[in-house]
Amino acid sequence: MNCYECQDKISAYIDKQLSLTQIKEFDEHISNCSQCSEMYEGVLTIVGALNKLPKLTVSENFNGNLKRKIETVSSRPTRRFSKVFYGRHLWGFEPKYAFAFVTAVVAIVVLAVSLIPEKSPQTFTQPIPNPTINQFSDPVKNKNIRPVTTGEKEMLVSEQEEDSILTREKPIRQKPDLKGKIRLVKDKK
């Protein structure tokens, strides 16, 4: 038996919880190890002191006070009712936490509602305005822009038709106006 094992078994030795073999090993170690022997003596003294602590007694009016408490509890309304309205807890929450919880939930709901954008029914039917065709078809108004060729017009018209189909199918999503850029890339080719 080493010191660790010995110190681990001090209480078991005092409380007679060890087997005969373990008792022999413990005794042998204690007689050879001053440190463990000192600790054993110290623990033995503590156990004796704890056992001899003065025994306390309740006050004289203990039973009277207890009786009053019992009468108070007995005079309360039915158990279920009292549990909900008279107890410290309100359906599993302490009142202050329940109030905080409800406030937080209401705040989240209000925030969520205010963040959702309002949708009018017209949004679904109105086509997204596409200035491309007018812009290119009227060279007088748009002097800085060169006239559109027939091929380009056909392409733009078909693109517009395509856009109107897309607009009908996905009315909320607005396509970014990249037409000028796309056309220029194609022109370069």
Place this chain on the structure above:
Amino acid sequence: MANEQFTYTDEELIRRFQEGDEQAYTELVNRYRNKLINFVVRFLGDINDAEDIVQDTLLKLYTHKHFYRSIAKFSTWIYTIASNMAKTELRKRKRHKVSFLSQIGREEKDYDIPTEDKSGALIEGQYTELEIQRAIQNLPLHFRTAVILRDIQELSYEEISKILDVPLGTVKSRINRARIQLQQELKDVRKNRR
């Protein structure tokens, strides 16, 4: 722990009380009030709150008598209730007095021991009651409960295991470590006294 010889066992009394015999309840109160007050006072270090806790424990016995099942020993059941209530009280105190305690520091905590006139007398010729109580108070909660139940309430390891709802080996280990810690703390106290 029960050296006393009674006409009825605790289990018979609680059964009678469950059947409506109020006299049986009074008998149980008289049997356990002082045992429980010793346990709670040593656990909390305060007689005033301790008496309230013991009353609440016995009130719970009154209101929840049908929760007791005859498979367990009555003493185990009542100590479990008292232990839980004492722990709740400590948690409540921690919540309410945390700022106060952090200001005054560990050594300056005062314990309201009812037998102040006796606390100067040496127990086992070594330590005063107040010194022992302070050392108990410095133990971690799970060590404190185990050592009080064993060395002050004189319960068996098996009973403590049931009350604390931990394996027997854990109880043995906790008791041993608690005693060693107490021994070390009180050794320091004795050195400082000299």
